[in-house]
Amino acid sequence: MRRTVFARTMAPILAFGLLAAGCSSGGPTPSAGAGAAKGYPKKSIKYVLPFDPGGESDITARLQQKPLQDILGTNVVVSYKPGAGGALGWSELTRTSPDGYTIMGSNLPHIILQPLLRANAGYKTSDLKQVYIFESTPNALLVPADSPIKTLDDFIAAAKKDPGAMTVGGSGEDSANWIGTLDLGDKAGVKLTYTPFTGTGTAIPALLGNHVKALMTYTPQIAQLGDKVRAIAVAADKRMTSLPDVPTFKEQGFDIVDGAYRGVSVPKATPDAIVQKLVAAFKKANSDPTLVQKFEKLGFVVENYGPTEAAQLTQEREAVYGPLLKKLKIIK
Amino acid sequence: MFDLLLNGFLQNFSPYLLLLLLTGTASGMAVGAMPGLSATLGLALLIPFTFAMEPTPGLVLLGAFYMGAIYGGSFTAILVNTPGTPSSIATTFDGYPMTKQGRSEEAIVAATMGSLVGGLIGVVALVFLAPPLADFSLRFGPQEYFWIAIFGLTIIATLASKSLLKGFLGGALGLLISTIGIAPIGGDVRFTFGTPLLQGGVPLVPALIGLFTIPEVIRLIARRGREEAEMVTTEVRSKGHLWGLIRKVLSDPVNVIRSSVIGVIVGILPGAGGSVANLVAYNEAKRASPHPERYGKGEVQGVVASESANNATVGGGMITTLTLGVPGTPPDAIILGVLLLQGLRPGAELFQTQGKLVYTFIFAIAFSAVMMVPVGLIAGRALQRGVVALPARYLAPSIFVLSIVGAYAIRSNVTDVYLMLLIGLVGYLMAVADFSPAPIVLGLILGPIAETGLGQGLLTAAGSNHPWTSFFTRPLSLVLIALSLLSMLWPLYRQLRGRRISPAATLDLDWPPNEAKVD
Numbered sequence: 001m002r003r004t005v006f007a008r009t010m011a012p013i014l015a016f017g018l019l020a021a022g023c024s025s026g027g028p029t030p031s032a033g034a035g036a037a038k039g040y041p042k043k044s045i046k047y048v049l050p051f052d053p054g055g056e057s058d059i060t061a062r063l064q065q066k067p068l069q070d071i072l073g074t075n076v077v078v079s080y081k082p083g084a085g086g087a088l089g090w091s092e093l094t095r096t097s098p099d100g101y102t103i104m105g106s107n108l109p110h111i112i113l114q115p116l117l118r119a120n121a122g123y124k125t126s127d128l129k130q131v132y133i134f135e136s137t138p139n140a141l142l143v144p145a146d147s148p149i150k151t152l153d154d155f156i157a158a159a160k161k162d163p164g165a166m167t168v169g170g171s172g173e174d175s176a177n178w179i180g181t182l183d184l185g186d187k188a189g190v191k192l193t194y195t196p197f198t199g200t201g202t203a204i205p206a207l208l209g210n211h212v213k214a215l216m217t218y219t220p221q222i223a224q225l226g227d228k229v230r231a232i233a234v235a236a237d238k239r240m241t242s243l244p245d246v247p248t249f250k251e252q253g254f255d256i257v258d259g260a261y262r263g264v265s266v267p268k269a270t271p272d273a274i275v276q277k278l279v280a281a282f283k284k285a286n287s288d289p290t291l292v293q294k295f296e297k298l299g300f301v302v303e304n305y306g307p308t309e310a311a312q313l314t315q316e317r318e319a320v321y322g323p324l325l326k327k328l329k330i331i332k
Numbered sequence: 333m334f335d336l337l338l339n340g341f342l343q344n345f346s347p348y349l350l351l352l353l354l355t356g357t358a359s360g361m362a363v364g365a366m367p368g369l370s371a372t373l374g375l376a377l378l379i380p381f382t383f384a385m386e387p388t389p390g391l392v393l394l395g396a397f398y399m400g401a402i403y404g405g406s407f408t409a410i411l412v413n414t415p416g417t418p419s420s421i422a423t424t425f426d427g428y429p430m431t432k433q434g435r436s437e438e439a440i441v442a443a444t445m446g447s448l449v450g451g452l453i454g455v456v457a458l459v460f461l462a463p464p465l466a467d468f469s470l471r472f473g474p475q476e477y478f479w480i481a482i483f484g485l486t487i488i489a490t491l492a493s494k495s496l497l498k499g500f501l502g503g504a505l506g507l508l509i510s511t512i513g514i515a516p517i518g519g520d521v522r523f524t525f526g527t528p529l530l531q532g533g534v535p536l537v538p539a540l541i542g543l544f545t546i547p548e549v550i551r552l553i554a555r556r557g558r559e560e561a562e563m564v565t566t567e568v569r570s571k572g573h574l575w576g577l578i579r580k581v582l583s584d585p586v587n588v589i590r591s592s593v594i595g596v597i598v599g600i601l602p603g604a605g606g607s608v609a610n611l612v613a614y615n616e617a618k619r620a621s622p623h624p625e626r627y628g629k630g631e632v633q634g635v636v637a638s639e640s641a642n643n644a645t646v647g648g649g650m651i652t653t654l655t656l657g658v659p660g661t662p663p664d665a666i667i668l669g670v671l672l673l674q675g676l677r678p679g680a681e682l683f684q685t686q687g688k689l690v691y692t693f694i695f696a697i698a699f700s701a702v703m704m705v706p707v708g709l710i711a712g713r714a715l716q717r718g719v720v721a722l723p724a725r726y727l728a729p730s731i732f733v734l735s736i737v738g739a740y741a742i743r744s745n746v747t748d749v750y751l752m753l754l755i756g757l758v759g760y761l762m763a764v765a766d767f768s769p770a771p772i773v774l775g776l777i778l779g780p781i782a783e784t785g786l787g788q789g790l791l792t793a794a795g796s797n798h799p800w801t802s803f804f805t806r807p808l809s810l811v812l813i814a815l816s817l818l819s820m821l822w823p824l825y826r827q828l829r830g831r832r833i834s835p836a837a838t839l840d841l842d843w844p845p846n847e848a849k850v851d
Contacts (some may be wrong), residue, residue, distance in 0.1 A: 048744075053376035054665030059673055062379060080376065081744045083532025084514055088745065091528050118514075118521050122528025165795025173519035195474075195791040196517060198784065201659050202602050208656065211473035211792050224657045226679055298672060 040100055040274050044075035047264070048104045050089025052082045055199070056220065056300075057105045060135060060262055063294055067285040072277075084121075085172060086110050090265075091122025098267040100274035106130060106265035109258075112318050113174045116331060125314065126268070131275055132282035133263035133305035133313070135295055137218035139180040139235040139256075140246070141168075144207060145228055147214075152233045152252045155214065159190035169195045169203045169212035176260040177216045179321060180235060182328060184216075187254050218259060219243065220299030235259055242296055258317075261303065263310060279306050337459070340691025344699050349392050349692075356393045357700045358707050360400025361407075365715075367414040367541050368738015371401035375666040379673075387674045391693040394670060396700035398663050399451055399646050402606065403704050406443035406639050407712055410436060411719045412731055414545040418536055418607035419642035421773060422614035424544060425491075426627060426634035433630050436716045441574070442581040442635040444708040446588060450640030451701030453592035454599065454647020458654075458694055465648075466655040469600040474792055475803045477603045478785030479812035481778040484608055486819040487615040488771045491628075499771045502762070506775020507782075509534050516780060517787030529747045536607070538739040538752035539776055543769035545735050546756025552728040574709070580632065587617050587633050588640050595641035599648020599660050603784070606645040606661050607777055613641030619822055646697060654678050654690065 047065070051057050061078050068076045081089040081104075090111060093104045106128055114121040143149045149158055159166035170177030173196045185192040195212055197203035200221060207215040208228060215221075215229075222231045222243055231246040235256045239248055249256040264282070266275065285291060286304055295302050305313060325331045343349065363374035375394055382390030405416030410427030423443060430439040457465060472480075485503060492499025512523040513533025524530035582588065591613035598609035617637035618627040627634050649660025650667075657678035659665035671678060676686060683690055719727065739752035759769055793802035803809060 052662065052665070053372060053379075054659065054662070054667075054669040058376075059669050062383075062669075062673055065380070066383070078380075079744055083535075083743055083745065084528075087528065088532045088743070091531075092745075117519060118531070120521075120524075120526070120528045122531065162795055167792045167794060169792075173514070173517070193791055193794040195788050196519075197788070198516065198603075201665060204658050205470050205602055205652070205656070206473065206788075206792070209470035209473055224677060224679075226677075226681070294673075294675070297675060 040277055041072055041074045043101060044077055045072065045100075046102045047076050047078050048089060048093075048102060049078065049080050050082060050086040050105060051080070053080055056137065056218070056260075057107070057262055059298065060295075060300070061105060063291055064134070064282075064285055067288050067291060068281055071281045071284050085114065085174065087114050087118070087121045087123070090114075090128060093265065093267055094123045094127045096267050098270040100266060100270055100278065103131065103264045103266055103278065106263050108133070108261040108263075108314060109176050109179060109317055109321065110174070110260075111265075112314060112321060113179065116318075116321065116325065117174050125318070128265040129268050129270055129275065129307065130263050130265045130305075130310035130314065131278045131307055132286075133261050133303050133310045134282060134286045135300040136259050136261040136303050137220055137300055138240075138259035139176055139216055140219045140222055140231050141184070141233045142207065142215045142217060142222065142225075142229045142231050143213065144210060145230050147230065149214070149232065150230070152247070152249070152254075155232060156188045156190055158213075159185075159188070159192060163191040164193050166190065166214065167193045167195055167212040168214045168216050169197055169206045170216040171200045171203050171218075172196055172198070176258060177218075179324070180256065180258050181216045183256055183258065183320075183324060184249075184254065186324060186328065187256065218299070219301070222246065223297075223299045236301065240299075240301065242299055259301075261305075261313070263305065275307060336687045336691050337695075339688055340693075340695045343388075343688070343692040344392070344695050349389060349696070352389055352393045353396045353696060353699050353703055354707075356396025357400035357703045358711070360397035360402075360700075361404035361704070361707065361711070363397075364401030364404025365407040365416045366738060367408055367416055367545060367734055368537055368741045370417050370537065370662075370742070371398055372662040372666060373741060374401055375663050379666065379670060382670055383673075387676065388689050388692055390670065390674070391667070391689070392696040394667055395693055395697040396703070398667070399643065399697055399700040400704060400707075401663075402642050402646055403443070403447040403451075403639070403708065405642075406447070406635070407440070407715055410439040410443060410635070411716060412545065412727070413548045414731070414735070415540055418540060418777070419610055419645070420638065421540065421544075421607065421770070422610040422638035423635055425614065425638075425770065426629070426631050429628070429630040430632065430635070431716075431720070435630065435632075436720055437713055438577050438580070438632055439635050440712045440716050441577040441709065442632045443639040444705055444712065445578060445581050446591070446636040446639035447643040447708075448701050448705050449582075449588045450592040450595055450643035451646060451704070452698055453589065453640075454596055454644035454650075455694060455698040455701070456647070457596045457644075458647040458650050458697075459691075462651045462655050465596070465600050465651050469602070469652055469660075470656075471808055472601055472603075473806070474785045474788035475806055475809045476785070476812060477601070478782055478789055478803065479809050479816060480601070480604060480608075481782035481785060483812055483816040483819060484611065484778045485774060485782070486816050487611055488774055489820050489823055490615050490618055491770050491774075492768060495766065498767050502767050502769070502771035503775040506772040506777075507779040508775075509539070509772075510776045510779030511783070516784040517791070532743070532745075534751055534755075534776070535742055535748060536773075536776060537742050538748040539755050540773060541735045541739050542752040542755030543759040543772055545731060546753070547760040547763045547769075549728050549732050549735070550756075550760050552724045552731075555724075581636055584633050584636070587620070587637055590620070591617060591637040591640040592644040595644025596648035596651075598641070599645035600651050602652060602658050602660050603781060606642055606649070608781075609641040609645045610638040611774065611777075613637045615819065619819070624826070643701065650694070650697070654682060655680070 049057050096102045149155050168181050181194045206212045233249045234246045235258045363369045405420035406423045408414045408416040409420040409423040413428040415421045427439045488499045488503045594613045595609045598604050614637050618624045649664045652658045652660045653664040659668050739749045790799045793799035
């Protein structure tokens with residue numbers, strides 16, 4: 001009697017459990033090509049972010065949500081699939097149906113560096129079809145406001161004096177901050193010690209508390225920290241309108257233009273017609289003056305890379321990172 | 333400043349804001365109570381709603397939700413041994429035994445009052461001590477975080493003094509599991525068994541559900557019938573009954589205040605997070621108690637300690653969020669995001685230019701703590717009566733379904749559900765072998781903090797000839813080392829002092845308890 005009751009209780013539990021577990025996003029189904037794009041979008045679109053809520057990608061997506069909903073005429077639902085610095089999300093994207101109803105935030109250089117540096121990141125850079133890159137946050141080199149280092153030259157001189165003692169904090173391993181620090185060290189011929197932090201949230205106290213001497217972070221932090229820090233260089237093409245007093249690396253003699261580029265991607269097999277509709281939508285959203293103003297106020301650089309330009313940018317960066325990492329013996 | 337304070341206080345009395353406070357607190361409690369649904373997730377879901385509102389009501393809603401969610405985690409922790417949020421892990425240590433003894437109502441009251449006091453003390457710290465506390469938090473560098481993690485690990489010694497070996501084995505297992513995935517320093521991919529699915533490691537909440545809930549579900553099913561008899565409440569329903577309970581749980585004010593202070597301090601450390609606060613507070617409460625042997629067997633002060641600490645982290649974490657723009661806890665990251673979206677920048681200028689908004693928000697958090705009391709005492713006790721009366725054949729499947737939903741909800745990832753089930757099975761087997769889940773969870777939480785602190789500490793001290801010495805020469809580190817030694821040696825000290833601790837009353841977190849009633 002007890003055993004049958006036990007079995008009767010456990011059976012539906014197990015069945016339900018397997019059912020619930022099976023209800024994951026299905027594997028890729030063959031799409032019907034241009035026919036599928038007709039009437040797209042017919043239902044709500046999932047805008048998935050492969051990071052935790054509250055970060056720069058989240059803020060960006062939230063700002064885009066309403067404009068996109070108005071333009072596409074359907075609901076855009078933001079959700080999160082964090083883990084492994086974005087790799088869990090991107091690898092899942094490769095298994096997602098290429099019907100255009102799931103778009104995922106994608107970041108450069110993450111999607112380049114992760115497959116390059118990890119034996120199995122679960123995806124290859126070419127598996128993601130980048131639809132649009134809409135903003136970037138250039139790298140910025142900061143020191144505490146009371147630091148004796150006043151310019152990039154001071155920084156390099158101090159680093160040369162004590163090889164390895166110049167500690168530069170940054171957000172994450174295999175990130176734009178990291179590769180930016182490596183690049184600077186290589187081009188300036190100094191040995192910098194990069195200290196990864198789990199996010200800008202933990203990196204900033206390290207700088208303010210003088211646990212690291214400098215911080216390679218993103219431009220939004222400059223405005224956020226105000227007069228507690230001094231920005232000695234920014235990795236942008238030309239001076240940013242929101243930061244007119246901060247010199248670029250370029251004008252100080254170092255061709256370093258890099259940072260994190262944020263965009264959205266869809267699975268590789270998504271039909272071109274759908275991709276073009278998404279491109280048009282993001283292009284329109286990105287030209288909305290309120291959105292542009294908010295981006296700039298937050299310290300973002302508004303970008304407008306369509307799929308071809310994004311792919312080109314990716315290739316260009318890959319061509320820079322590959323040799324640099326090989327030179328530094330980080331990859332073979 | 334006084335007029336700003338008064339203004340912030342009074343603003344909250346508008347009907348609209350009061351309604352938001354109530355809605356926020358209640359829905360926060362509901363979300364917090366569900367295992368797997370954390371405060372962070374709930375806040376993320378609320379973000380679109382705040383777009384339709386002015387900044388002030390939007391922030392009031394978020395603040396109330398946050399406070400409610402941290403409190404809500406205690407319900408399931410007490411009633412079904414499942415921490416609703418990682419901030420309520422220590423609440424299960426005594427809350428669940430109390431439920432088994434028919435004292436679940438007392439536990440709920442304890443959690444409520446503890447959360448109230450903790451929440452208020454957190455806000456007091458935020459209002460009056462924000463600048464000095466923010467500066468204090470900056471002095472914690474990687475080395476200090478490492479020692480905090482070590483200090484946290486010494487709690488294992490207090491939690492498992494009956495079988496220290498099993499405690500440390502559990503802790504070591506937790507540490508090992510925490511290494512799965514990508515290394516925080518160096519980016520190496522470790523122990524993923526060849527699959528990219530494990531790159532993200534084993535997240536805390538599925539592991540929590542697996543270790544605490546699943547074994548309990550299995551037990552509920554296997555011992556169907558016995559549980560119902562155990563859970564009958566024998567309290568007499570007298571008029572002053574509730575007040576009597578409230579007086580009892582507040583009978584140790586030192587405990588509540590100390591735990592709240594611990595919560596505030598842990599809250600201001602961005603690298604630590606709320607899940608550490610309740611464990612440390614519990615540990616300290618047990619150490620300071622004249623009856624440490626009662627902890628783990630239904631000592632109400634254990635519940636009070638855990639819950640006041642975790643609600644104090646709400647105010648504490650807000651300190652660094654508002655003054656430095658550095659989120660103290662994951663939910664703070666969301667609130668910070670909303671501030672930025674509204675065009676408000678944290679820092680001293682926020683207090684100056686947006687003083688009204690800031691203080692209304694701060695007082696909203698305090699009001700929400702107060703509102704938790706009637707909502708919690710009514711809804712919580714109703715829930716408690718419902719759960720206790722529910723036969724196992726309905727309770728067990730419901731909890732199981734909630735567990736699956738909860739495990740999935742964290743990262744929208746099916747892998748987490750499988751992990752949770754696997755860990756659940758392992759957890760059950762370990763429980764049968766007399767291993768408590770608490771040390772494993774401690775290892776899982778503290779492993780990354782320790783490893784990150786160690787790696788970063790060595791890197792930031794790279795300039796000196798012997799980077800290792802930086803771990804032993806910084807004043808704050810030395811204080812933490814002393815605390816760790818104290819914590820580790822305390823159980824030995826108690827025994828050496830010859831305090832008569834009878835074998836039956838040894839400090840232990842035996843699990844499952846009541847072995848005498850095994851089939």
